[in-house]
Every structure is written in C-alpha cells, then in structure tokens.
Amino acid sequence: MNSKNYLVTGGAGFIGSALATQLLKDGNTVYIIDNLSTGYLENVPQGAIFIEGNCEDESVIEKLNAQFFDAIFHIAGQSSGEVSYDNPVLDMQANVQSTLVLLKYAVQTGCKTFIYASSMSVYGDATKLPVSESDPTMPKSFYAVGKLASEHYLRIYQTFGIKTVALRLFNVYGVGQNMNNLRQGMASIYLAQALQNNKIVVKGSTDRFRDFVYISDVVRTFIESLKIEIPSGIYNVCYGDKTLVSDILNLITQQLNNGTHIEIIDSTPGDQFGIYGDYEKFEKTFGFKNEISFRNGMIEMIDWAKNKK
Ligand SMILES: NC(=O)c1ccc[n+]([C@@H]2O[C@H](COP(=O)([O-])OP(=O)(O)OC[C@H]3O[C@@H](n4cnc5c(N)ncnc54)[C@H](O)[C@@H]3O)[C@@H](O)[C@H]2O)c1
Incomplete structure (x- = not known):
C-alpha cells in the first residue's frame, strides 16, 4: 500500500475526526491539530498523532517540525455563524489567520495539496436557486466572511504551485455529530433538544430551507479531492435537494x-x-x-443518537 502522511486540522471535531478515521483505515499516517474548543479528545481516532493548540498559532505549527505532508486538510475552525457574532476577531483568527499560517507552512515544506472546508454560507441570500459556484457571493455573517476570505487566500496560493480545493459544504449531518453544541448544526440541534427536553426551540421560520449532505458523502469527497484529476477550484458539496425546517421537525417528531x-x-x-x-x-x-438522502441519513442519525449514552 502507498501510505501517505496527512495533516488534518480540526480532527477532534465532527467532520475532521470522520475524515481522519478513514485516512487511518486506508493505511496512512495522520497528524491532527485541534484546540478542543468544540472538539473532544475522545473523537481523536486511535493511531493519529495529536497536537493540541490553535492552528493560527505559529508556536503550535512549529511542533510539526517542518515535516512534509502529502496533503493538508484544513478543517479546523470556529464552525458556527451564530457564534461568530460573539467575537468576530476570534472568528477571524480561527477561520482566516489559521488558513494563511497553514498555507505558508505548505509552501515552506513543499506540500502541494491543500483541501479546505469552506461553506455554502459564502453565498448569503442566493439570488438564484439552486446556487452554483459561479453565482455571486455575499456573506451575511462574520463566519461567512472568513470562509470567503480563506477561499481567496487559497486562490492566491495556487500561484505558489499548490493545488487548492475549497469545498463549499452545505449542511453536513450524521452519526458522530456533536449533540452537545446547540449553536451549530441545524439537524443535530433539533434532534438533541427533542431527545433532551421533548421540546425543540426553532430560531426563525419553519419555512426556511437547507441542503443536507451526509457525513460519509463528505468524507468521500475530501479523499477524492486528493486525486490528480481534480483540479484546483471551488466545489459545492451538497445533495442538491431542498429540505424545509418543517420537514426536519416532522421527521424527528415522527x-x-x-x-x-x-x-x-x-x-x-x-x-x-x-x-x-x-x-x-x-x-x-x-x-x-x-448518495445519501436526507430521510435515510436522518433515520440513521436518530437511531444512533437515541442509543448514545
Ligand atoms: N458541519 C457543517 O454543516 C459545516 C458546513 C460548512 C462548513 N463547515 C466547516 O467544516 C469544518 C468542520 O466543521 P464541524 O461540523 O466538524 O465542526 P466542529 O466544531 O465539530 O469541528 C471544528 C473543530 O475545529 C476545532 N477548532 C476550532 N477552532 C480551532 C483553531 N483555531 N485551531 C485548532 N482547532 C480549532 C474545534 O475544536 C473542533 O474540533 C469547520 O471549519 C466548519 O466551518 C461545516
């Protein structure tokens, strides 16, 4: 097997830990940097080499000893639009400065592939639906501004000979999602509330809608992004379907x-x-x-969450 060396930031969080687990299963070496702000040590998969700290902190990056990575998956970040209003400067450091520090590390160490967890939030209120990558961006939150800024830094770093892939993730959900964080993840928030209190507090209209993409589909996309056939660029990672908040509530309550x-x-x-x-x-x-429809993915997630201790 052709074993590679990867850096996965945010590997103690929902998406990063699922990706790191798969990369390890495939026989690779995986380093993880995570500050455990919303992630958990228990999520760090066995076999990964874990460094605790902020990705934007050069002294943390120094702990990597300037080693070479076949690719860097930059997934760490302050992951909530709502929370970005609590402290926009902190959000910028976690979501933008971290990207720059890691891109600089890639150039210095000869890493040629950088895969980034961007977000559909960069579109803001889309002018047409379904929204495509060439449509205008108009971020509505501090969080979304940071994601868009990072995408532009990636684009500029392509001129340094790095392949950069920005994956505009839509609403990612599924088994392993953080059920204690009630400020990030629409499906997980509603499900956690229903299980804990028999009551769901919905912030905003039930006519709002989202596009839900299941965690295993997202992990597959991150790994496929490594392939030589996938050029630098920005890609929507979605299921392509409109799910109303009321549909989510009905499914959970049923x-x-x-x-x-x-x-x-x-x-x-x-x-x-x-x-x-x-x-x-x-x-x-x-x-x-x-591949995974919202209904099927959500039923799997509900079963998992019900049996979770
Ligand atoms: N879940 C989604 O629906 C979704 C959608 C679009 C984009 N994203 C992006 O994907 C990434 C992962 O999201 P997630 O759902 O796994 O959230 P998560 O909160 O579970 O994971 C984020 C991880 O990053 C860590 N972290 C935060 N700031 C850090 C920093 N400055 N340095 C080091 N580690 C830091 C956290 O401790 C956590 O483990 C985030 O960048 C998020 O913005 C997620």
Missing part, C-alpha cells in the same frame, strides 16, 4: 414519537433564509453524486 413540542422564536443574526446547491460542476469533476 421518528421519536415522544410528544416533542415546537416553539418558534426570533432568528439568529446572519442566518440565510433558504439555500440549496447545484452539483453539476461537482458531478462533472468528481464523477459521482452524493
């Missing part, structure tokens, strides 16, 4: 059947009303489509 009631309060700042993605560019380039 599946749990525990008399969960719903309360609707004001929306959070910077929240997009409705978005779903066009996957034509993704499908043409990657040669596959994301």
